[in-house]
Amino acid sequence: GENVEQHPSTLSVQEGDSAVIKCTYSDSASNYFPWYKQELGKGPQLIIDIRSNVGEKKDQRIAVTLNKTAKHFSLHITETQPEDSAVYFCAASSSRDSGYALNFGKGTSLLVTP
């Protein structure tokens, strides 16, 4: 089955700095890679995603890059703000799998200090 590794597990940055979270996956059949933001006591919220036919996608301060050959993808947050503080999960799924099940990384706890 798919195995998704996520690093780092914790990340602390100063407000205004950039934050980068990296994930690797094992199944070459995976073709969809979402990122979720989870605030304390809430469900995960989809913030950006990328498909395997695209190398990079950007939405305002958030960008995701994908390297299919190396099987890794990254989340980049620029000009971080305190409200960006949360746990971020990467995930991978394959059209081959029933229900397009998401395989999550273990999460990165991001703290943005003013």
Add this chain to the structure above:
Amino acid sequence: DAMVIQNPRYQVTQFGKPVTLSCSQTLNHNVMYWYQQKSSQAPKLLFHYYDKDFNNEADTPDNFQSRRPNTSFCFLDIRSPGLGDAAMYLCATGEQGHHEQYFGPGTRLTVT
């Protein structure tokens, strides 16, 4: 607003006492998922429904069952909760043929 709703948000049950968690959606999605998320861990898929077709993950314990009486509602039944079943239970929805999944706020289950 279209959304995924979970009730209750917090549930306390006794060891061995059956408990049911509920999920409803106004997105009219034909796929519904149940995930278990233990403290400081990633969500783990328990099972999913495509319409009324039930799909169980291989390592989901028999203690966990689910019902989907109609498109809008899905229930998670834990027949005999153990202390190790204390977790956040997340419901998500999606459309068959599409990867995007949309999560509810979760129900935090405590077992005493």
